Amino acid sequence: MSTDWLIKNAEIVNEGRRFHADLRVRQGRIDAIAGELDAKPGEQVIDASGLWLLPGMIDDQVHFREPGLTQKADIWHESRACAAGGITSYMEMPNTRPPALDRESLEAKYARAAEVSAVNYGFYLGASNDNLEAIRALDPKAAPGIKIFMGASTGNMLVDNPDVLDGIFRDAPTPIITHCEDTPMIDALHAKAREKYGEDIPAWEHPLIRSREACIKSTRLAISLAQKYNSRLHVLHISTADELALFQPGPIKGKRITAETCVHFLHFDDHDYERLGFLIKCNPAIKTAADREAITRALAEGRLDVLATDHAPHLLEEKAQKYDKAPSGLPLVQFALQAALQRVFEGKLSLERVVEAVTHAPATLFDVQDRGYLREGYAADLVLVDPNKPHTVRREEVLSKCGWSPFEGTTFNSSIAMTFVNGERVWDGSSVNEAVRGKRLAFDR
Template sequence: MTDRVLFINAMLVNEGREWPGCLRIQGDRIEAVAPSLEPLPDERVIDLQGAWLLPGMIDDQVHFREPGLEYKADIASESAACVAGGITSFMDMPNTNPPTLSNEALEDKLQRANGRARANYAFYFGAANDNLDAVRNINPLRTPGVKVFMGASTGNMLVDDPEVLDGIFAGAPVPIITHCEDTPTIDANMVHFQQEFGANLTAMQHPDIRSREACLKSSVLATELAKRHDARLHVLHISTAEELDLFEPGPLIRADGSRKRITAETCVHFLHFARPDYANLGNLIKCNPAIKDESDRAALIRAIATDRIDVLATDHAPHTLEEKNKPYAQAPSGLPLVQFALQTALDLVLSGQLRVEQVVQKVSHAPAQLFDVKERGFLRPGYFADLAIVRREPHRVTRDEILSKVKWSPFEGHTFGTTIAATWVNGTEVWRDGQLGDAIVGRALEFDR
């Protein structure tokens, strides 16, 4: 038996095209992509019967909670949820316990993932007020970027020293990734709403406490610093229409081969939920920055279509239901998203708001391009065979199928228009028809820098 696999009757989506064709894997790589390919002797042939064959999603924004908070998530559990959702690579954030503020902490995470991650993995380096020298000396081949919490953070990773911020933007050897919310604005809003509502304060007030003004003020500061130092800046989880004006429309890679220096990202929950959903879901959709108005949701979808938003990710951040059921002020922010993220995006295709090629650009191609990921994110011969196979069949979310360790989802009871039929990582089938495979084949992402 050879190690070749041939997919026939696929609807391939890649590099701005959707077209019927075939794809062959040999070992861990894509060997050929063509309108028609004849089966070879002893080759395994899989008839996709018109299902979409996509490059696997690269989620550049997850919180898998390891080390330090494994009671609610870990690399093994959350990477399983990834592959169930068609995500074949993830990039994990540094605000763990201890935070990833040193080379030693970064290497510890890479070792933890080795042999346990079902998807490919990378880990951000974190910035703090007291590790500027470490940031300047980051090895660009070991991490996708440096994460900066500008004005708002959980844990001890707030960077609010102007000189340190200036130093990061002047000297970081990797892309700078920012969470932009202004803490003084948020704190003042919280005082105001606590005085107004007292014990009746709920998640209904969350988008006004974590306000659009707080987001815009911090995003303006980040983009101004990036322009001053010609730094590569990627602003995470844009949630407001106003922030979109800070970013240039058009493709990430321009016609002359140059790349945008300042890029923007939004998340799937900002495209699915809006302010009215707090009435039913409350703290379950409490996240930072906050889900805001229906007009913001519509503006973000338009921004994806016009390439003002470059990347679509999750900000997967699980907390237990016990934690989420606390009163609003004590309930943590964040929600589990990876298992149903790609389906959330594809619902926008089925409703006519986006094209499938646009979704693939934002979830697969752009993260690979932005972070210089080596030989992933595209259906190209010679690239790693990281694939998502998606059938246009309805899928109703039930609690018993949830693989995240917290065992709940804000999408419970929702019916998506698609089903993740199978996921392949490094040429190995790791998910098929609702079942995890036995193989754990995730590898550390390599960066072509």
């Protein structure tokens, strides 16, 4: 497979700038970026006139379900969906079966990804009430971070022991990544909903059960612990306007406490429950249109630093169950970048800011080595976007193993024309190159 390319006449979007230039890829890395480059022997030339050339998206929040839940998702399928969506690297969550709570289970995931992943990969170490010593012993280069579920999760991964939380925030050798929802508050509201509706709790009740107050209380706790120990804290999937005041606007560099939101919080609101029901049931819940607009503004000003997916597939038959049994989570990676860019076409986000939030910021936050920017010498993780080719999502094109998308029927203004991982073209606009394998992310710590 060739890893020597000359991409000509592209509109490059990188580090706050938009400019027309050529980009040369040699042996898997960016060799040159200049106004006009001449083709060399052996290079494949791509005329990118009219296309945007972006650094590939780094999705720092995915659930690929392997091991243990591979009937609904696995690394093979989900990484190919990433490639089709312009995501060139992902960081996967630890709540698999068994959960990744020690170095051995973590390394088993890396070994599997080396065999089958079409794009680059990293895996979080999970936190529980009884693995503090494994957290303290973690090599900071072995994982992007330590994930704490400060709200309900699968298995024994809900961390609610105050002494353990103190120990993690005091001693963590990597950034701490938190899911913040207060479980006792949620349980009480769930019990009230069951009293009112029995088993037939409607989908639109979900954001009232997984309430904004539950999010705020848990987020405040995480921030207070981070401030107490000067920890490096990253709060995931902010879903309410109320939490935004807890974070500071501005560039991510130098911040000790950062936050992110997800593409579905920019795209859907509580009016969509009537149409999509439990297909958009997720934790934390999709909330109001006012929350959606406030989150979008906060992303624009850098109060929210990162935009990710929280890709979490479930089977359609699971989603068709009643409230208590219908699982939370949406498959998102294949169309996430297009959904983010839709906010550019609407005039709510600049293209430069989207690139910062989906690529530069996660690379900076997690100390990702030689990725996340279009720079000479960096790995050639690239995506070409056609901003003039609308794309309507159809079920038959979904590559995630679950076989459906909440975006079905949605027409995006843009299309993903090509995706390159380490200089290899893994997506050509219509199919995935099955021979391409990503690499393990390196963390420069």
